[in-house]
Amino acid sequence: MKLSMPRFDHAQVLVVGDVMLDRYWHGGTSRISPEAPVPVVKVEQVEDRPGGAANVALNIAALGAGVSLSGLVGRDEAADALVETMAAANVHSELHSVDTQPTITKLRVMSRHQQLLRMDFEETFSPEDAQVLVQKSQQLLGSVGALILSDYAKGALADPVLLIAAAKKAGVPVLVDPKGADFSRYRGATLLTPNLHEFEAVVGPCANEKELVSKGEQLMADYDLTALLITRGEHGMTLLRPGVPELHLPARAREVFDVTGAGDTVISVLAASLAAGEALPQAVALANLGASIVVAKLGTAVISTPELRRAIQAEQGSERGVLSLEQLQVALEDARAHGERVVFTNGCFDILHPGHAGYLEQARELGDRLVVAVNGDDSISRLKGPGRPINPVDSRMALLSKLESVDWVISFDDDTPAHLLEVLKPDILAKGGDYNKENVVGWELVEGYGGKVEVLTLFDSFSTTSIVEKVLEKNR
Incomplete structure (x- = not known):
């Protein structure tokens, strides 16, 4: 299945459900309380997470x-803390305040990365409050491309059927992260995303794949569901749709550190992808990649656009190679988001020889990623004269992209790469050959924005010109 990065900036999603504040008190423990056999925690840091x-x-x-x-x-x-945090993350909050009940808060006391105690501050919200929430949420449906119902059985989604019906009438797909053993509450939804334990709590144990598919199909028929996505931990995900063969996606994570929040990531990527115009199978595959990223992190975490884009590129085998300027700008944005240093070098590379390979390896060692800019055919003709290049630019770029030391290759038609340097702003400009720093094109530009210029070892015994001359001499 071919994947591409969705235009998330064109997507708008509405999330309705049980809002909570996860609060952490961190501190050291050095003694036992004289009042009771419990550790004394000296609170040194308070952390709030939505x-x-x-x-x-x-x-x-x-x-x-x-x-x-x-x-x-x-x-x-706690409500004020939530609103402030969400606003800082560019989330528009439409929260209904209830006078008689607290904001649901999970307080964890932590010491040396261990949870010593959890205290829950919560009361189930009333059906009347839930009805007000439904009415407020219906008013927001006209401007969104997807609706998520995030149900934790705390009362906000006491009766979601009216909201599902309103969304369907507005043509908005409804994705539900369900809770409890009564899935009839979500009748008419576009997609339910239970994990295997939640699914079997409703339909009974599944001895094999055939039984899982059969019971899933019956569940969709019973509750008028358009699709069902069963998340199965290390066994991946299974997407079921009426009249369509099941789609099974294996788990992608190489290392699993913490599954906390993985379900939130799955439904988030799903909804954002659908709202951006992706088809459901592609959206599920993207959600599967997103889950593989988040389970490799500790604690409840989110994934960023650069992280997901890099996972897509790795999946498609396109994280390296020949790129356009626009593609390279995106690749460098991702690299910098991961804290990687970018090295840039340039040349004709008309006949690739050991001298080139040696200096490209040196250049790669200066940072984490190496960009090689290659003179176009017209540019080489102007610089080297008639009869050059020996090899066309596409062939030269393809060969360079196969070198282990090279991450990305791009061509330019000007006589110098000054424009590329101005646009890409690499951390290091490297040049191989008999140069002083001041002879390297673009050195002032690079140092002007805080970059570095490095002149690398000259390999005296190799040059394209000398190779061409030897060939001509033998053919005389």
Whole structure:
């Protein structure tokens, strides 16, 4: 299945559900309390993280999509902290405040990365409050491309059927992260995303793949579902649709550190992808990649656009090679988002020889990524004279892209790469040959924005000109 990066900046998603605040008190423990056999924690840091439906919205915002959050909170400091955090992440909050109940808060006391105690501050919200939330959320459906119902059984989605019906009438797909054993509450939804444990709690144990598919098809028929996505941990995901063969995607994660929040990531990438115009199978495949990224992180985490784009490139085998200027700009944005240093070098590379290979290896060792800019055919003709280049630019670039030391190759038609340097702003400009720094084209530009210029070893015994002359001499 071919994947590409969705235009998340064109997507708008509405998240409705149980909003929570995950609060962490961090501190050291050096003694046992004289009052009881418990450790004494000296609190040194307080950390607040959005949880529940708020974490789903945060995931969507991290992808660069527009997102609105609708939920129930109390009139308290925890609600203020949530609103402030969501605003800082570019999430538009439409939260309904309830006077008589607290914002759902999970307080964890941590010491040396270990959880010593968790305290929950919560009361189930009333059906009347849930009804107000539904009415407020319906008003937002006209401007979104997907609706997520994030249900944690805390009362915000006491009766989601009206909201599902309103979304369907507006032509908005409804994705549900379900809770509990009564999936009839989500009748008419576009897609449910239960994990295997939640699925089997409703349909009963599945002894094999055939039984899982059969029970899933019956569930879709019973509750008028357009699709069902069962997340199965290390066994990947299975997408079921009526009348269509099942789609099974294997787990992509090489290392799993923490599955916390993986379900939030899956439904977030799914909804943002659908809202950006992706078909459901492609959206599921993207969500599967997103899950593989987030489970390799510790704690509830989000994935960024550069992380997902890099995973897509790796999946398609296109994380290296010949790129256009626009593609290279995106690749460098991703590299810098991962803290990688970019090295740039340029040349004709008319006949690739050991001297070239040696200096490209030196250049690559200066940083994490190497960009090689290659003179176009007309540029070489102007610089080297009639009869050059020996090899056309496409062939030269293809050969360079096969070298282990080279990440990306791009061509330029000017006599110098000054324009590329101005646009790409590499961390290091490297040049191989008999140069002083001041003779390297673009050195002032690079040092002007804080980059470095490096002159590399000259390989005296190799040059394209000398190779051409030897060939001509033998043919005389």
